[in-house]
Each structure stands twice: as structure tokens, then as C-alpha cells.
Amino acid sequence: MEVTPTPIKDAVVIQPRVFGDERGFFMESWNQKTFCEKGLNLDFVQDNQSRSSRGILRGLHYQNPAPQGKLVRVTAGSVFDVIVDLRRSSQTFGKWFGLELSSANKTMLWVPPGMAHGFLCLEDGTDFLYKCTDLYDPSSEHCLRWDDPEVGISWPLDGIVPQLSAKDQNGRSLAETVGYP
């Protein structure tokens, strides 16, 4: 597998090794030893899956306290996945990074604790899978608004009018964010 840095400190793009044959393909989506050898010494305690239609935008979510690191990927369809650094001591505080994750490219993103995370679904029937380093804690969940001008995310909307949950429609700006130290 290949691990590539992103502009956000500690966040990396992971390209798994894919073994294709006449039956289809095989890949390791998580292997504690090989990830550890690449500097990703991770303990996961929860796995999640969501299905979305084209135009659904989930995010940008974070838990504070009890931040979650997330290893994210797509097994059907495609998304534009985004992280925003909320660590006030980080040189990239307030900066965003985004990339396409799809069943075709099989790319994964390691989202370290301290990020707001979300995605725009680009295809109907998209399945989004992720492993988390901490448990879901509704009492500590927050939402950074997807279109905060101070963050300035360039979403690939291409005519899409994003559809958000009621909770996400009430996301806060970066200035109002409960950030991390």
C-alpha cells in the first residue's frame, strides 16, 4: 500500500494494493501491522457504514471532547470527501483538504482526531465505510457549516444543490467552532 501526505498535518491518503484476477479483486482494507509499519499505529473501536444518494452532503462533523480518528473509504459509488483542521495549535488550523473517494479508485483517507469531516455524495447508491478510534458520543458532536466562507471549501457541485440533514443545516461557522487545543 502507498501512503501519501496531504497538506493537512497527520492526514494521509492511503492507496491499498489491489490483487485483480479473473474472479474480481482482493485487497486489504485494514491490517494493523502494515499500517503500524507506515506510522499509523491505530486502535479502532467502531465501524460505520452509510448509504447516500447523489447530492446528499453529510458534515462537517466532529466530536469535542472525545475526538474520533477515522479511516474512510467508499465501496459503491463516489464522494468528494473533505476534512478541516480544527486544532488551534496546528499550522493548518482552519484549512481544508478534499479528494474523491470511490469504489473505482479504492482510495482511503486517514482523518486524524481534531478534524471536522464530511462528504458530498456524487452518485446514487453510494456506500461510505469508516473505522473510528473512539465511540460515537452524541453529547459531544458538533457541526461546522459546509459553506463557511472563512474556510472556503471548493465543493465540486456541478449543478448539485446539496441536501443536508436538519442538524447539518444548523452548522456553526469556524469562528463559532469548539476547536481543539
Ligand SMILES: Cc1cn([C@H]2C[C@H](O)[C@@H](COP(=O)(O)OP(=O)(O)O[C@H]3O[C@@H](C)C(=O)[C@@H](O)[C@H]3O)O2)c(=O)[nH]c1=O
Ligand atoms: C454517527 C452515528 C450516528 N448514529 C445514529 C444517530 C442518528 O439517529 C443516525 C444518523 O446520524 P447522523 O445524522 O449523525 O449520521 P451522519 O450524518 O452520517 O454522521 C456521520 O457523518 C460523517 C460525515 C462523519 O464523519 C461521521 O463521523 C458521522 O458524524 O444514526 C449512531 O447510532 N452512531 C453513530 O456513530
